[in-house]
Amino acid sequence: MTTPLLALKVDVDTWRGTREGVPRLLALLERHDARATFLFSLGPDHTGRAIKRVFRKGFLKKVSRTSVVEHYGVRTLMYGTLLPGPDIGRREADLMRSVRDAGHEVGIHCWDHIRWQDNVVAQTPDWTRREMKRAADRFAEIFGTPAMTHGAAGWQMNEAAYACERELGFDYASDGRGTHPFLPVDGSGKLIGVPQLPTTLPTLDELIGIDGLSGDNVDQHLLGLTQNATHAQVYTLHAELEGMRLGGTFERLLTGWKAQGYRLDTCRRYFESLDRSVLPRHQVILDEIPGRSGILALQGPVWS
Template identity: 45%
Template sequence: MKVLALKVDVDTLRGHREGVLNLLNLFDRLSVKASFFFSMGPDNSGKAIVRIFRKGFISKMLRTKAPSTYGLKTLFYGTLIKAPMIAQSFPGLLKETVVRGHDFGIHAWDHVKWQDGLNKMPVTTIEAELKRAFDLFYQYTGRRPKAFAAPGWQINIDAMMVLDSLGLDYTSNTRGLFPYIPRFGRKLFSTVEIPTTMPTMDEIMGTNGLRGSAMAQHLLGCLKEGLNVFTLHAEMEGLSQIHVFEEFLRGALDQGVRCVPLSFVSKMTRDELPRCQVADGTVEGRAGTLAVQKTD
């Protein structure tokens, strides 16, 4: 059987305000559950301009038509426009996600700060950022998240140690092939890691002419037997590409693919999972390095 685990990353104010509700309504229509990971603090998207020096970043922005995907205003948040607070601006959407029965977890306090500066953060800052995000979610919903997904698949040993101390059900911090118990160097952690196994829409968009329906068909062709973990973004699949995502999702369901949240996968016991190393690596279509599962 093919299983498709759906992971929704919410990076920006616009994605939270508009994309989340669009996705919730789509999932309701198709009777599908997913896992939502929320950025809780300031939207500093404009500060991501420093990535311009990374190989492949400019081409990715052009391929994905970033201004129309994210909204021109978003591209200036934290620079020319004061960074708005994401979750605090629309806390009702956090509650709505919980009420509708979806998985919920934390993506970050400050998405850009984590993605671009994690390796410069002292462990006390990592602890503080995570505490603020988890506490605010609890304040608005009365529920404490039991999962975390790292922005941009950026993770290091300090962050993994902090996350391991939180007693989470699972994390989704890496790219890889199958769920595992992560090692970092000689350190073995206890939290189940569920990596993203499929290419994301922003990684394939515009490559070899892939746009619109062709992207949906390409993603359907990427589905393999067993578990497939697909990361989508509220800013893309929830907004400008929602019809493409719906075509992909309907196509998967028509093929008999079982669509599940990541918590479905995390119910596997630790003893059933292999131990794998986390290392730096690259993924085609994405600029810079990110955390990957090493299987050899």
Template identity: 40%
Template sequence: MKRIALKIDVDSYRGTLKGVPALVDLLQRHGATASFFFSFGPDRGGRESRRLSPARYHDRLTRLYGLLLPAPQVGVRCVDSMRQARDSGCEVAVHAWDRVRWEARSPTADNAWIEAEMAQACRRFTDIFGEQPYAWAAPGWRTNRHALRLTQRLGLCYASDCRGTSPFIPVIDGEIVLCPQLPTTLPTIDELLAAGTMSVEQAVEQLIEEPSRVAGDHVFTLRAELEGMCFLSAFERLLIAWTTRGHELLTLRELIGSRNIVTLPRHEVAFTGIPGRPGQRMVQGNAFLPPE
């Protein structure tokens, strides 16, 4: 039996309004839970859709946001959906203020810009949920040194900003950041489809087997705009298969809560390409000063 934490990135107005309630209903029907990471500022998805395939931005209306239509303020217009996720027993946390802008600018942004973006998102989270955020997950696994340092300074209990194999304490440029990272360990459905060599059904079949092939706990990242909408039935098949095999589906908070943070290994982080994603993403690197 494996433990699989479900990390749901919520990137857009449509994803929050439509995808989140659909996923909440699906999780409740199958006795599962998950962590929802919300974007709170303007949805500028239309600007991004000019560069991406229709498989990622299938909704015609979404492609107009930030172009022909005003960018809707997600953290104002979708509060009910956000609170529905919280009230269902799922974890809620922070993804970004402006998700499109974060992915485009964060790797090279200066400290002031990073701090302003993270502060806006955290303030809106507190306005909506009445408490300080517990966790942060950088959009697209794109981030920089100052953002990592802020996860510690903001008092977050964990972050999920990278790809990797297991929970760890991050080290960047020799600096230890005392905020644990829970990396995404499994490929995403859209990454498996990116090469154009397999169907959605084949991608699901590969994901069903993946946890058993790799030791340890896992984090699976999905998106409200995909698995909550056009891939909803595919995600349901995946949920059923994992639960049938006895895997425990839980939140990231539950996953890190079961670990002794003091004993987590320290790993350097690196920035590199990953299959199915353009640009540089943060990944878990080598152990930092491992025992000789």
């Protein structure tokens, strides 16, 4: 019987998450003999500019549930407004390389997390390519090799971004939410990007505060979702959450997944296990999901 795989995808959104959350995650993963894919924000931390999301449907409700100030810190929430945004890639290049050297996969999350998440859906192909090229150039500067994977900030994409992933030579990406690997196509069935490994499980910030779930018991809910799964899973965690205040919750998840028989590994290992010649083609759509404000990229209908 084949050991089921659970791919761990770490989104690193902020400077604080990089310098504090990432080292804690490295130690935790090492303790559990697990590997993960770390996706870095490579340019300025402008987290404070997210304040304009206050007008987005459901945003204030999510903030009240998930203790944003506790998780991110007051100083981080001022970057890009009252305080200049620190250049994460410039300041933390050595730390980023240490993640690779510890045996984990590294890739691109974005150049500027807030700029991408709040703008890309409505932006032009030229704007999109400039943002992705800046991130790709910085990645190559830090690691000495081109990036091979990408995971969109906030699961926000447009059609040009999928095309740019092919242009930049990525092997695969994990840009949206869904149920299984697929090839992204447009409304006419034309292939528009590289293979996608969507996030298949809900994130902690989508679950905490709903139906009595808290940091103390949300791991049991997630473990219930994976108990009888018949295919590989992709779980997205955040350096600012699981790498900090929710580290105990994440450790219980790691222990539980190992007890369920999962191999905890990188998205690349999952990608390499696939027969890419038979991947289904799916349209990509923008829609809402429970527990998260706004719309995001979802695996849409299969193209036949």
